[in-house]
Amino acid sequence: MKKNNKYKKFNFSTLSIHAGQKVDKNYKSRAIPIYQTTSYLFENHDEASSIFNLDTDGHVYSRISNPTISALEERIASLEKGIGAICVASGQAALHLTVATLLNKGDHIISSDRIYGGSRNLLGLTLKRFGIETSFIDIRNLSLIKKNIKKNTKIIFGETIGNPGLEILDVEKISYICDKNNIIFVADNTIATPALFNPIDYGAHIIIHSATKFIGGHGIAIGGAIVDSGNFSWNHTKKFKNITESYSGYNNINYFEEYGPAAFLMRARSEGLRDFGAALSPQNAFYLLMGLETLEPRMMKHVSNCEYIAAFLSGRAEVNWVSYPGLRSHKDYKIASKLMPKGAGAILSFGIKGGKDNAIKFINYLRLFSHLANIGDTKSLVIHPASTTHSQLSQEDLIKSGITDDLIRLSIGLEDLDDLIEDITIALEKVIR
Amino acid sequence: MIRSKLKLFYKKNKQKSRLIIFIHGAACDHTLWVYQSRYFFNKNFSTITLDLPGHGTNTSKPLNSIKAFSNLIKQLIKNVSYNEIYLIGHSMGSLICLDTALAKLKPIKRIFLIGVSYPMNVNKNLLLKSKCDQNLAIKDMISWSLSDKIKLNGSNLIGLNLPNFINVIMSNSKTGLLYKDLYACNNFIMKEDEIKKIKTPITIISGDSDIMTPKKIAKNLHDRLSVSNFEVINDAGHFQPLENPIELNKIILKYVK
Numbered sequence: 136m137k138k139n140n141k142y143k144k145f146n147f148s149t150l151s152i153h154a155g156q157k158v159d160k161n162y163k164s165r166a167i168p169i170y171q172t173t174s175y176l177f178e179n180h181d182e183a184s185s186i187f188n189l190d191t192d193g194h195v196y197s198r199i200s201n202p203t204i205s206a207l208e209e210r211i212a213s214l215e216k217g218i219g220a221i222c223v224a225s226g227q228a229a230l231h232l233t234v235a236t237l238l239n240k241g242d243h244i245i246s247s248d249r250i251y252g253g254s255r256n257l258l259g260l261t262l263k264r265f266g267i268e269t270s271f272i273d274i275r276n277l278s279l280i281k282k283n284i285k286k287n288t289k290i291i292f293g294e295t296i297g298n299p300g301l302e303i304l305d306v307e308k309i310s311y312i313c314d315k316n317n318i319i320f321v322a323d324n325t326i327a328t329p330a331l332f333n334p335i336d337y338g339a340h341i342i343i344h345s346a347t348k349f350i351g352g353h354g355i356a357i358g359g360a361i362v363d364s365g366n367f368s369w370n371h372t373k374k375f376k377n378i379t380e381s382y383s384g385y386n387n388i389n390y391f392e393e394y395g396p397a398a399f400l401m402r403a404r405s406e407g408l409r410d411f412g413a414a415l416s417p418q419n420a421f422y423l424l425m426g427l428e429t430l431e432p433r434m435m436k437h438v439s440n441c442e443y444i445a446a447f448l449s450g451r452a453e454v455n456w457v458s459y460p461g462l463r464s465h466k467d468y469k470i471a472s473k474l475m476p477k478g479a480g481a482i483l484s485f486g487i488k489g490g491k492d493n494a495i496k497f498i499n500y501l502r503l504f505s506h507l508a509n510i511g512d513t514k515s516l517v518i519h520p521a522s523t524t525h526s527q528l529s530q531e532d533l534i535k536s537g538i539t540d541d542l543i544r545l546s547i548g549l550e551d552l553d554d555l556i557e558d559i560t561i562a563l564e565k566v567i568r
Numbered sequence: 569m570i571r572s573k574l575k576l577f578y579k580k581n582k583q584k585s586r587l588i589i590f591i592h593g594a595a596c597d598h599t600l601w602v603y604q605s606r607y608f609f610n611k612n613f614s615t616i617t618l619d620l621p622g623h624g625t626n627t628s629k630p631l632n633s634i635k636a637f638s639n640l641i642k643q644l645i646k647n648v649s650y651n652e653i654y655l656i657g658h659s660m661g662s663l664i665c666l667d668t669a670l671a672k673l674k675p676i677k678r679i680f681l682i683g684v685s686y687p688m689n690v691n692k693n694l695l696l697k698s699k700c701d702q703n704l705a706i707k708d709m710i711s712w713s714l715s716d717k718i719k720l721n722g723s724n725l726i727g728l729n730l731p732n733f734i735n736v737i738m739s740n741s742k743t744g745l746l747y748k749d750l751y752a753c754n755n756f757i758m759k760e761d762e763i764k765k766i767k768t769p770i771t772i773i774s775g776d777s778d779i780m781t782p783k784k785i786a787k788n789l790h791d792r793l794s795v796s797n798f799e800v801i802n803d804a805g806h807f808q809p810l811e812n813p814i815e816l817n818k819i820i821l822k823y824v825k
Contacts (some may be wrong), residue, residue: 393599396736
């Protein structure tokens with residue numbers, strides 16, 4: 136064997152532009168083509184049966200895989216340092232597909248209580264109807280996690296940066312607890328993005344994304360992603376029978392025996408996408424690929440704008456408090472500085488004096504910020520979570536989740552910083568006047 | 569007895585006549601062959617993929633020499649009682665196949681050597697690194713093993729990131745295993761006249777971008793063998809079973825039909 140240093144590993148920005156794209160051999164299209172097709176020709180019956188038997192990898196039907204989508208999958212996997220990825224119709228579809236692939240009736244999840252309202256609803260109410268129970272706790276409290284682990288606990292779920300409270304998870308310590316107890320740690324890395332933080336470096340097992348947010352960055356396409364680290368030892372436990380025992384849905388295939396570290400992804404695709412059908416459209420995959428190309432420079436600008444605005448709001452008399460993990464005053468500042476040295480995202484929340492009424496007035500007075508239920512756009516966004524994105528929560532759950540009446544969430548975009556500051560200043564002054 | 573030393577993944581075909589045994593390389597396991605074992609099973613072959621001692625799911629004590637590995641393969645061949653057996657080895661596995669060939673076992677009809685060179689002189693720095701920092705050595709090996717196209721533009725496997733996938737397979741090895749394997753490769757010796765005396769047909773398959781076992785060196789082995797064919801897969805490096813399974817399967821099929 137001969138050593139030759141000419142081959143090297145590619146870095147983040149290079150991967151975000153090139154990874155996963157196999158250049159079109161027929162027309163040499165430089166941009167990734169949008170394969171807007173439902174199905175794919177087989178060369179012959181031999182190839183058809185071979186792909187259907189999972190003997191050969193190949194595209195059959197775009198509900199299960201598609202060349203534009205698989206480019207996105209490989210690109211996200213490479214940026215998150217995973218062994219592979221599956222892209223789906225939305226972030227919610229990513230969470231659902233992960234749970235539905237791994238868990239069965241009677242299983243248990245421990246979830247952070249500081250998560251997006253839709254995820255809380257899915258875990259706490261919808262999946263409960265199918266016999267999957269979830270305990271919601273503050274998973275920054277490690278002893279609370281240990282107390283809540285049951286024999287049937289199979290997943291611990293949390294957002295690396297919580298929405299909208301912006302709590303930061305100690306991914307390393309939670310991963311350690313998971314490994315000790317043969318539990319999968321599913322980390323939602325939507326707000327941090329791989330440009331700022333790679334949870335796999337700290338032992339997280341599965342990463343999910345709402346790619347709709349910073350990954351796309353343009354607010355034009357809904358999509359989700361599941362990335363597998365490949366670092367969970369499926370064979371060290373008998374808990375995950377869907378992975379380690381034969382499955383009659385594909386001629387009694389044993390996914391772990393066949394695919395080893397890729398067993399989860401293979402089952403999620405061959406069963407989950409086939410049966411549940413939450414497929415991403417090729418057009419949306421293309422938009423998300425375009426977004427990924429500029430992820431790193433965008434995140435740097437998002438973060439610098441956000442850091443400045445967080446400091447600015449902290450000094451305003453109209454403001455009760457500011458929550459941004461990049462501020463020393465934030466309860467998770469220390470862990471944020473350790474895990475996310477490039478910045479703790481571009482979302483911040485703050486409490487306005489005068490509570491809900493003034494929060495709503497402030498939002499109405501803003502001109503540049505868009506009032507809508509999204510985050511991670513190039514445009515700056517604003518919302519009042521207690522009465523919108525998290526309104527389905529009970530008063531008790533709102534308090535537990537840290538969503539107070541005075542809380543306003545800002546997603547800081549890429550506009551000129553002076554213009555954003557001016558917009559906020561005018562709105563704050565009008566509220567108090 | 570043999571089953572306690574080799575962890576076997578056996579797909580038995582109803583027509584029990586033809587068997588393919590797949591042997592993985594250094595610090596790898598049976599997962600390497602997922603796109604060959606299923607494919608050839610559905611082409612009416614029985615297939616065995618295996619985890620060598622100390623590899624993958626096999627918790628037996630690792631072995632120190634290619635000879636020790638090939639002794640296990642010889643025992644396996646005797647135990648399974650097939651009349652028509654094909655041996656396919658990758659990298660270190662190809663040396664195991666080569667040594668098994670010396671035994672002139674009747675059922676072996678052809679041997680496939682993938683990512684092979686003989687002698688398999690392991691770079692001294694790599695050998696040292698594998699002893700001191702296995703994970704770093706694995707990263708180097710992957711970097712030299714995969715073509716730039718695979719590393720940057722993606723794999724031929726849907727949604728999989730091949731460098732990271734191979735890294736996980738190899739990194740699951742216990743500390744010290746890679747060194748033992750590389751040491752065994754480095755120290756495997758066959759006499760030139762032994763190479764000439766191998767009469768079992770051999771197909772050498774080389775990746776055109778392989779810098780672990782470059783095709784020039786693989787071709788050199790082909791030139792020294794009495795009965796051999798030489799095949800090259802374009803846009804593939806050292807991990808051809810995963811890098812370009814379709815092309816590899818086509819080549820194997822051509823020779824086993």
